[in-house]
Amino acid sequence: MTTAQHAIIAGGGIGGLAAAVALNQAGIRTTVYERGEELRVGGAGLHLWTNAMLALESLGLTDAVRKTAPVQQFCEFRTWRGDLLGSWPVGEFEDRFGQPTVAIARSALHEVLQTGLTDTRIRTGTALTGFEQDGDGVTARLSDGSTDRADLLIGADGIGSAVRTQLMGSTPPRYAGCVAWRGIASLGPDVIPAGSFRSIFGRGTRFVYYDIAPGRVHWMSVENGPAGGTDGPGVLETTARRHQGWADPVQRIIAATDESTVIRTDIVDRAPDTQWGQGRVTLLGDAAHPMSFNVGQGACQAIEDAVILAERLRSDDSVPTALAAYEAERKPRTASMQKAANILGKLGSWSNPVAVGARHLIMRAGWERGAFKSIEADARYGTRWASSAGRT
Ligand SMILES: Cc1cc2nc3c(=O)[nH]c(=O)nc-3n(C[C@H](O)[C@H](O)[C@H](O)COP(=O)(O)OP(=O)(O)OC[C@H]3O[C@@H](n4cnc5c(N)ncnc54)[C@H](O)[C@@H]3O)c2cc1C
Numbered sequence: 001m002t003t004a005q006h007a008i009i010a011g012g013g014i015g016g017l018a019a020a021v022a023l024n025q026a027g028i029r030t031t032v033y034e035r036g037e038e039l040r041v042g043g044a045g046l047h048l049w050t051n052a053m054l055a056l057e058s059l060g061l062t063d064a065v066r067k068t069a070p071v072q073q074f075c076e077f078r079t080w081r082g083d084l085l086g087s088w089p090v091g092e093f094e095d096r097f098g099q100p101t102v103a104i105a106r107s108a109l110h111e112v113l114q115t116g117l118t119d120t121r122i123r124t125g126t127a128l129t130g131f132e133q134d135g136d137g138v139t140a141r142l143s144d145g146s147t148d149r150a151d152l153l154i155g156a157d158g159i160g161s162a163v164r165t166q167l168m169g170s171t172p173p174r175y176a177g178c179v180a181w182r183g184i185a186s187l188g189p190d191v192i193p194a195g196s197f198r199s200i201f202g203r204g205t206r207f208v209y210y211d212i213a214p215g216r217v218h219w220m221s222v223e224n225g226p227a228g229g230t231d232g233p234g235v236l237e238t239t240a241r242r243h244q245g246w247a248d249p250v251q252r253i254i255a256a257t258d259e260s261t262v263i264r265t266d267i268v269d270r271a272p273d274t275q276w277g278q279g280r281v282t283l284l285g286d287a288a289h290p291m292s293f294n295v296g297q298g299a300c301q302a303i304e305d306a307v308i309l310a311e312r313l314r315s316d317d318s319v320p321t322a323l324a325a326y327e328a329e330r331k332p333r334t335a336s337m338q339k340a341a342n343i344l345g346k347l348g349s350w351s352n353p354v355a356v357g358a359r360h361l362i363m364r365a366g367w368e369r370g371a372f373k374s375i376e377a378d379a380r381y382g383t384r385w386a387s388s389a390g391r392t
Pocket residue numbers: 010011012013014015016033034035036039040042043045046047048126127128129156157158159160161162163180182220265284285286287292293296297298299300301302
C-alpha cells in the first residue's frame with residue numbers, strides 16, 4: 001500500500017473526475033483544479049463500451065449510469081444510400097461479459113462521476129500553470145498565484161495538457177483533416193429504435209447517430225476540410241445540405257435538432273508517446289493518449305486509466321514506482337487504440353469514388369467478423385474487474 005495521502009488532479013473532465021473517484025476509494029484525498037468556471041461537459045453524448053462499464057462497475061457507478069443510459073443492442077454500418085455494410089450484436093455483451101455497452105449524455109456521466117466523490121475538493125476557475133517536484137512531493141503552481149502541495153500530480157488536463165507540456169515540451173496536436181459537428185435531436189423510438197447505433201459512410205463525409213436517453217438522439221456529422229472554421233446561424237441547413245439525398249432517417253434527425261445544441265470540433269489526436277510521466281507526476285486520459293473518435297474509446301480509456309492508477313497506488317509502496325507501473329500497463333493498450341483510430345479515420349475520410357467502393361467491399365467482406373472480434377477483445381479486457389469475470 002502506497003503512503004500517498006493527497007493527489008492533485010489538473011482537469012475536471014471525465015478522466016479527472018474518474019481518477020478522483022478511484023483514488024478516493026483507495027483512501028487518497030484529491031484536489032481537482034479545473035480551469036473552466038464550471039465543470040465542462042464538452043459535447044452531446046458518447047458511447048461507453050463494455051470495457052468502460054466494467055471499470056465503472058468496479059467503482060460502484062454502473063447502477064447510476066444505467067438509470068439514464070440506453071443499452072446498445074446493435075451497431076450498424078451503412079452506406080449513405082442505406083446499404084448494410086456490417087452489423088454487430090453488441091446487445092449480447094451484457095450476458096457474455098457482465099456489463100452492456102451504453103450510450104450516455106456527457107452531462108449525465110459527469111453527474112454520475114460526481115456522486116462517487118467522497119474526499120475531493122473541486123476548485124473551478126483555477127488552472128494549473130506548472131509544478132516542481134522533489135523527493136517528498138509535488139508543488140503545483142496555480143493561475144490565481146497560489147500553490148498546493150501533494151504526494152502526486154495527475155495531468156488529466158486534456159489534449160493541450162499543461163502538465164504534458166512541462167514534461168515533454170509543447171508539440172501541437174495532429175489535425176486529422178476533418179471537422180465534426182455534434183447535436184441532439186428530439187426523436188422517439190418510432191423513428192430511432194431504442195439502443196440503436198448507426199455509422200453511415202459517404203464520400204469524405206460521415207453521419208453517426210444513437211439514442212442517449214428516451215426521446216433524445218445524439219448525432220455527429222463529419223466532413224473533410226480545413227481546421228479553424230466557425231459556424232453562425234444556419235449550421236443545420238449546411239448540415240442538411242451536406243447529407244442531401246442520404247437514406248432515411250438522416251434528414252429527419254437534422255430537422256428535429258435544436259440548433260443551439262450543435263457543437264463544432266476540429267478532430268485532432270497525437271501519435272502514441274513513449275514517455276508519460278516522471279517521478280511523482282503522470283498523465284491520464286486525453287493528456288496521455290488522445291485518440292480520434294473513430295474507435296469511440298477516448299473517454300472509456302480515461303476511465304480504465306483511473307481504475308488502474310488507483311490499483312497501482314494501492315499495491316505499490318512508493319508513488320514513483322506505482323506511477324511507473326501504471327504507465328507500463330496502460331501505454332501498450334492505449335497506443336494500439338490511438339493507432340487503430342487513426343487508421344479507421346483515414347479509411348472513413350476517403351472521398352474518391354473508386355476508393356470508397358473498395359472500402360465498402362472490404363467492409364462487407366470483413367467488418368462484421370474481423371472488427372467485431374477486436375471489439376470483443378476490448379470488452380473482455382474489462383472482465384479483469386468484473387464480479388462476473390469468467391462469464392465469457
Ligand atoms: C467528436 C468526438 C466524439 C467522441 N466520442 C467518444 C465516444 O463515443 N466514446 C468515448 O469513450 N470517447 C469519445 N470521445 C473522446 C472523449 O471525448 C475524450 O477522450 C474524453 O472526453 C477525454 O477526457 P479527459 O478528461 O481526458 O479530457 P477533457 O475532456 O479534455 O478534459 C480536460 C479538462 O481539463 C481542463 N483543463 C485544461 N487545461 C487545464 C489546466 N491547465 N488546468 C486545469 N484544468 C485544465 C479542461 O477545461 C477540461 O475540463 C469523442 C471525442 C470527440 C471529439
